[in-house]
Amino acid sequence: MENIDYSLIFIAAFLAIASPGPATLAIANTSMNQGRVYGLSIALGVLTGSLLWSVCAAFGLATLMFSNVWLLETFRYVGSIYLLFLAYKSLISAWHVKSIPSMIDPCVGLLSVYYRGLLIHITNPKAVLFFGALYSIVIPADSSSYSLLKVIGIVALVSSSVFISYALIFSSELMKNLYMKTRRAFETMFALFFGTAALRILSSNIDP
16 A cells, blocks of 8 residues: 655655745746746746656666765756856846846847756755655655656646746736845845855765
């Protein structure tokens, strides 16, 4: 008989995904800075990265990565460098005067914003560890493929709800007006967060 606690998985996934992190902060930043369409685009990129890690962990890739620590180390350095790049961009934006009409840059395509979200999430070693722990500790080793697909579906439901909600909330007129009035403070905060996240990933021990 199936002995997977789906309610526990739902709660654990929600707490892990909804808590502030590089992905959710990137969605908030893009939504306020560039508008709802771009916010939803980066949210879909993050969601794609989440689904990729979920599927890979469910069907054994996490075990392979845990047995080859150099793969985790590669993701650690690539992800940290990219977060430092985002911190730099936010810091430059904080001290660069923008006019309202230039907030949405038509040169920045939706596809590139989507790939930005995807890159943020697939290079985050913490995402690898979360999904690896979820499928190796919470899910019994003898679970059927159907059970694994149900877990993947639950995680996908939680992820899509959280990421899209972030995009919708932070692209609202209230948040955009608040951003316009305090843009420098917001961008400085994002720069500090991305920089701190990068340094924490670099200095932390992510060995399974």
